[in-house]
Amino acid sequence: MAPYQNLEEYNIKITNEVKERFSKIIDEIGEDVNREGLVKTPERAAKAMLFLTQGYRQDAAAILKSAMFKESYNEMVIVKDIEIYSLCEHHMLPFFGKAHIAYIPNGHIVGLSKLPRIVDVFARRLQVQERLTEQILDCINDTLKPQGVAVVIEAAHMCMMMRGVQKQNSVTTTSGFRGSFKNEETRNEFLKLISSDLS
Numbered sequence: 001m002a003p004y005q006n007l008e009e010y011n012i013k014i015t016n017e018v019k020e021r022f023s024k025i026i027d028e029i030g031e032d033v034n035r036e037g038l039v040k041t042p043e044r045a046a047k048a049m050l051f052l053t054q055g056y057r058q059d060a061a062a063i064l065k066s067a068m069f070k071e072s073y074n075e076m077v078i079v080k081d082i083e084i085y086s087l088c089e090h091h092m093l094p095f096f097g098k099a100h101i102a103y104i105p106n107g108h109i110v111g112l113s114k115l116p117r118i119v120d121v122f123a124r125r126l127q128v129q130e131r132l133t134e135q136i137l138d139c140i141n142d143t144l145k146p147q148g149v150a151v152v153i154e155a156a157h158m159c160m161m162m163r164g165v166q167k168q169n170s171v172t173t174t175s176g177f178r179g180s181f182k183n184e185e186t187r188n189e190f191l192k193l194i195s196s197d198l199s
C-alpha cells in the first residue's frame, strides 16, 4: 500500500487491476466477457476478492487494544460458534466452519465482539487452517496478555469437496493452547464447555 496517498486511491487502483485479470481469466476459460450476464462480472469478482482478503489491510492487535477494560474477573471467558469463512492458500477456494475461543483474564477483559472481529481479520486472507488458528492465539496472547488462551477451529474445505479428493463430510479440527490452558484440567473444562449447548 505504500506508494498510494490514501486508502480510497489504493482501492480504486487495485480493484481495476484485479478486474482486468478476472476479465482475462473469463476469456481464457472460453467464455464471452462481453455477454450481458458477464459484463460486470470482472468488477464484481474483483470487489468480492478484495473483500475476502481485506484482512491484509487491517490491524487485529489495534482492534483488541481499542476495547480492553480493567476487570478483576479471572474465570474462563468463552465465545463459541464464531462463523469463519476463509480462502485456502493452495487453491484459493473457501474453507468455512466455526471457531471457539476462550481466555482467562489477567487484569483486563476484552470487548466480546472484538474476538469475532479479529477472527475475520485473519480469516480474510489466503490461509491454512493451522496458521489461522495460531495467528488468533498469538494475537490474543500478545495483546491482552491473559493467563491463558485457547482456540479450536472446525472447518470444511471446498478444495476437498468440489474437486480433488471430493469428500463431502470430512471436517478438519485444529486447536492451540497457551498459558494456563496447557493445564489438562483447564483445557478439558474448555473442551467440555464448547461441546455443550449451555456454555
Ligand SMILES: Nc1nc2c(ncn2[C@@H]2O[C@H](COP(=O)(O)OP(=O)(O)OP(=O)(O)O)[C@@H](O)[C@H]2O)c(=O)[nH]1
Pocket: 088, 089, 090, 127, 128, 129, 130, 157, 159, 160, 163, 164, 165
Ligand atoms: N494442512 C493444510 N492443508 C490444506 C489446507 N487447505 C488445503 N490444504 C491441502 O493442501 C494440499 C495441497 O496439495 P497439492 O498436492 O500441492 O495440491 P493438489 O494436487 O491440488 O492436491 P489435492 O487436493 O489432493 O488434489 C492438499 O492436500 C489440500 O487438501 C489447510 O488449511 N491446511
Ligand SMILES: [Zn+2]
Pocket: 088, 089, 090, 091, 092, 093, 157, 159, 160
Ligand atoms: Zn485448498
